Amino acid sequence: MDALHLSIALGPLAVYLMVLGLVNLATRPFVTTGTRDTAALGLAISGLVVAGPMELFLPEAAAQIFGPWIWLLLLGAYALALTLLILLLRPRLVIYNISIDQLRAVLSEVVTDLDREARWVGDSLVLPRLHVQLHVEPFAALKNIQLVSSGPRQSDAGWRRLENALVPALRKSAGTPNPYAVSFLVFGSLMVGIITLNLIGNSHEVVVQWNEMLRR
Structure with missing residues (x-):
């Protein structure tokens, strides 16, 4: 996987793991709703969805018409699907x-x-x-x-x-505190480190890949 798609795939997941680690390190109970919990998970995997299925099944005919705006439509469709799932959950x-x-x-x-x-x-x-x-x-x-x-x-x-x-x-x-919290923080930090090194080491390729992704 190239540097750009790796960053897109792992970025939201890394943030989610680090936030989850901080929550699990707390010395007080933390309460959240199923709606917020599912929404956070949906955001965490959004990068994987963009770098995987969305990129793979991107409708080229629509991309030729809408150009970079096709991604806004696809992300909107994903947000609507996630919202529908949340509304259907008990x-x-x-x-x-x-x-x-x-x-x-x-x-x-x-x-x-x-x-x-x-x-x-x-x-x-x-x-x-x-x-x-x-x-x-x-x-x-x-x-x-x-x-x-x-x-x-x-x-x-x-x-x-x-x-x-x-x-x-x-x-x-x-x-x-949950002893597994440290694992979440470590994995999240490792992902951030990998993303940073890839972006710095392949800055020119990332620009080219970004333009290709936006169909410029």
Whole structure:
């Protein structure tokens, strides 16, 4: 793979790995939504999509008509596809740097204030008044826990209320950094180093490849 396409493919992924490493190094629990989590992953692999399928299957007839603007259309199509995927996903929350016992204790306290009819059934939690049903799924590799919706009938407003109540409650809890965080940072830094060296060492070729990519 040439220097330009290598940089495009690995650049967003390197940034994602480094951000993920920093999140996993935190000493406090970190909460994000499934929407933001999926959007971040979609951005991380966007470079691979551009350097791979988009470049490979680029419609030459359209490129002759639109010129460099064809890439804007393709990136727009990718953004729309990612947005559609996010809209089709069921609600979920992702919590980093916390054990399942800690989360259950905090969650039990929070849901009591939100819905007095809330009840646990094994690893599942039902909040009738908020129209929220979820189950707890730990993911050991990234040391995070996901609260995943159960069943099709879910209230987005109920999930937002749960998130808004959970975030300040978790700030009082002490988190445990993920030992794999260093690996994410190392791999991300290595990718940045490889990209930088390739761009510096092949600057003339990169300009030529960039012009070819834009069909100039």
